[in-house]
Amino acid sequence: MTEQSYVRTEMLGEKPPPSSQVGPVKWVMENLFSSIPNAVMTLVSVWAVYFLLSGILPWTFQSSWNSTSLHGCRAYIVEKYGEGTEGACWSVINERWKQLLFGFYPKELYWRPVVTLILMFVAISPVLFASVPRKVMLFSVIYPFLAFWLLWGGSIWLPIVAFSGFGVAYLAIVFGPALIGSLGATIVAGVLPIVYWLFLAGPIIAGLNSVAPIGIEGIDSDQMGGFMISMIIGISGIALSLPIGILLALGRQSPLFIVKTICVTFIEFIRGVPLITLLFVASVLLNYFLPPGTNFDLILRVIIMVTFFAAAYMAEVIRGGLAALPKGQFEAADALGLDYWKATRLIIMPQALKVSIPNIVSNFIGLFKDTTLVSIIGLLDPMGLSRAIVADQNWNGIVWEIYAFIALLFWIFTFSMSRYSMYLERKLATGH
């Protein structure tokens, strides 16, 4: 060994970092005052925040909760907080919040939408959280029919007979292949329920009603309104647009020319038309295309249009996710002998959906907020009601308070969705 050679005999351990590398002081220095421009920006921002809050906070809190008119509000605030004070007139919310939530739904039946909402959380829990027992899924399947019945009321037989249409399809899938081959069974499973719903369901329901008239008080669609209607349309649209969007995205990539053409045409047409146009079609035109005598509920028609609109966007979002997958994933699935549907369900879609989560949730949020457009075709969603409230003599001139309340309602929902999507992304991260 020469003089210069050196061999380490003992490896060094880790030392704690010096104090300039940790703690709040470091955070402030690094994030707020790291340079002169940064320091200036910090000070300007602090001033702007102060300026905004000094206007908004007193207005929010020097307010009146129990007056019966805008006039009353103003008088009360001046009396309490001194001449020249301007404050929020929350009294209008206090008086009208039930209407903003439920529209003209009968007061003594408010429990029905409330129960529907609570049950909804039960129904979506197995979809949202993997830890919920899979058996709850059964409830999720019947929930839409239960929700419909709770909200609209009427004969119990309508939702039950409608649901049994899926039973008809199921029977065709199970017993069909043995009798008429699997392709035939698939077609029959698609056609049979439609025939059943269109022609058989009516007489069956009538029959059952005459034998056993079980039901709860029926509510008309024009009695529904407020945030409830936004939720009905928004949540139905969300729940339906994702599966339809997935099918459209897959169809768009199909090697079958007809399937592909139908999907592309649908997507490009619906995306190219403003939602409000589709809503007018729903409210005015759709009845011309339906068989005479069918009275198709306006809310249902709106749900269909909103779903189509969202599904077209969803299809493109998911197509983006599909395109992001390496070709090797398809090949590995093929090489293992998985057929198209299994490969799609087990390998391709989970990954495509995962990379699309942020975009999918953005679409959901957009859809939910777009439900306010239904006020233009006369549905009394919160925006529609707000116009009625402002037109009331007592509240004439009020603006901010109602919109602030509506904004808060929407924000709570959309913000929860956004947080959930972040949770989901973290949970699904598998390290790359």
Add this chain to the structure above:
Amino acid sequence: MVTEIEREIDRSHMEVSDEIAIQITGMNKWYGAFHVLKDINITVNRGERIVVCGPSGSGKSTLIRCINRLEVHQEGTIIVDGTELSSDLKNIDKIRSEVGMVFQHFNLFPHLSVLENCTLAPIWVRGIPKKEAEETAMRYLEKVKIPEQALKFPGQLSGGQQQRVAIARSLCMEPRIMLFDEPTSALDPEMISEVLDTMIELAEEGMTMIVVTHEMGFARKVANRVIFMDDGQIVEENVPEEFFGNPQSERTKLFLSQILGHQ
């Protein structure tokens, strides 16, 4: 590209049977107007280990991808395990579930754990109960020496480990034939031998294998035959001693001198 293979190879189970595993006759394939495979004739007996080599772009990948119909050939016949490849989907799925394939870039499913990667096809293609599939998977993960990684995701493993998982994933379908497309080309040098070792063990158990590789050490010690391809054709086919010791074609000589370095 010669990773020394130091171990002695146990040849007691490596006998070749008379039964034909794969027969390719007069096969031609085009990509559009580009004639990528030209008049390919290969017969592989059960238990044989064939190494395919040749310059990049010579059609090696395309050839072995035709065997499980990841690519479709236009002329000639390919018979695998007595079943002729045609557009009949039933035949294709049957052959695919009996022919395992290992890719250059592993192609593991990143959203599934190592164990789930291995049990997915047995459960969904073969209909094996989950518990049984998991036991089989653990057995093969032990065989490729990474049972302790079973619950990790592919993204958390090294390249060599991922490739061994990919081999285990194929083995879980209990295939009768294994295809390897440059299984070590995407690996860092120090990980190549762990994958080669796994492949040698497989060979020692008598698996029928077609391996596209430039690992000439592997070819020398393990292969029964080496096939050299260039320009979409089989240029030379011989037992390893002859192929390396006494190559006939000029192209083969040139290729070998490039790949083995100047010796």
